[in-house]
Amino acid sequence: GAPRCPAHLLAMALRFSANLSWLFPELPALPARLEAAARAGFEAVEAAWPEGCPAPALHAAAERAGLRVVLLNTPPGDKERGEMGLGAVPGRQDAFRQGLAAAVQYARAVGCPRIHLMAGRVPQGAERAAVAGEMEATFIENLRHAADVLAQEDMVGLVEPINSRITDPRYFLNTPHQAAAILEKVGRPNLRLQLDLFHCQIMDGNLSRNLESYLPLIGHIQIAQVPGRHEPDSPGELNFPYIFKLLESLGYTGYVGCEYAPKGDTIEGLGWLRSYWESKGMKPGGPRKATE
Numbered sequence: 001g002a003p004r005c006p007a008h009l010l011a012m013a014l015r016f017s018a019n020l021s022w023l024f025p026e027l028p029a030l031p032a033r034l035e036a037a038a039r040a041g042f043e044a045v046e047a048a049w050p051e052g053c054p055a056p057a058l059h060a061a062a063e064r065a066g067l068r069v070v071l072l073n074t075p076p077g078d079k080e081r082g083e084m085g086l087g088a089v090p091g092r093q094d095a096f097r098q099g100l101a102a103a104v105q106y107a108r109a110v111g112c113p114r115i116h117l118m119a120g121r122v123p124q125g126a127e128r129a130a131v132a133g134e135m136e137a138t139f140i141e142n143l144r145h146a147a148d149v150l151a152q153e154d155m156v157g158l159v160e161p162i163n164s165r166i167t168d169p170r171y172f173l174n175t176p177h178q179a180a181a182i183l184e185k186v187g188r189p190n191l192r193l194q195l196d197l198f199h200c201q202i203m204d205g206n207l208s209r210n211l212e213s214y215l216p217l218i219g220h221i222q223i224a225q226v227p228g229r230h231e232p233d234s235p236g237e238l239n240f241p242y243i244f245k246l247l248e249s250l251g252y253t254g255y256v257g258c259e260y261a262p263k264g265d266t267i268e269g270l271g272w273l274r275s276y277w278e279s280k281g282m283k284p285g286g287p288r289k290a291t292e
């Protein structure tokens with residue numbers, strides 16, 4: 001009989017990852033969220049720093065559910081002091097390296113090949129323009145160190161611009177151009193751009209051209225509607241059916257991380273993904289169901 005999933009449709013289908021720090025907030029623990037993501041049809045998950053969840057517990061859940069952990073972050077540092085990553089923060093190099101080592105150990109234990117190396121914030125009391133040069137130099141030195149450490153593990157490090165207009169006014173790395181320039185200066189093949197289209201739209205817009213021109217640098221993409229940061233099909237200024245087609249036509253083969261705040265029940269809000277899968281000739285249950 002005819003194959004259920006024509007190969008040409010599967011080959012160009014985007015692969016989605018459920019961000020467990022954002023999706024399934026109704027479930028308290030990461031392993032339970034991971035299992036819910038698997039039941040929803042996801043083939044991959046990602047999380048920010050997996051606080052409170054030992055690596056063996058997440059690994060066991062991923063093995064049981066048969067899906068991959070594809071992205072983790074370096075730890076934020078001292079959140080009470082307002083830190084949100086340490087990569088570009090002068091004077092915090094030792095803490096950055098310790099955090100990186102902890103992230104690598106965790107990633108190795110769960111089989112995760114990518115680590116987002118968080119840049120961090122302009123220190124309180126400092127003016128961005130006055131410290132930008134020193135922060136960039138710190139970031140470059142830390143990124144070179146990270147590239148060496150990650151190369152030993154066959155892992156990729158990612159830098160992500162986070163918008164400083166709305167979400168995080170003091171975040172150091174805030175545009176795709178700044179990230180691309182820094183990656184070029186660092187010059188290591190296992191460091192890539194993590195492009196969250198939510199942040200990119202707020203800072204720069206011009207998404208089609210930015211995706212086209214930065215595609216060779218991109219190691220991971222994340223999505224959320226703008227400005228609400230909810231489901232891709234919630235009201236907002238981004239046209240995700242168009243963006244998905246663009247990514248397919250550009251031949252993007254990485255993951256698309258779903259890093260949004262569900263408006264209500266996470267599963268009910270995944271209609272956009274079930275429609276996407278159906279449009280690719282998959283069952284509404286997603287790629288996992290196709291192979292079962």
Ligand SMILES: *[C@@H]1O[C@H](CO)[C@@H](O)[C@H](O)[C@H]1NC(C)=O
Pocket residue numbers: 206209210213214
């Ligand atoms: C749009 O993005 C491209 C690629 O990053 C850039 O070359 C171009 O100057 C941008 N256009 C505007 C109007 O910002």
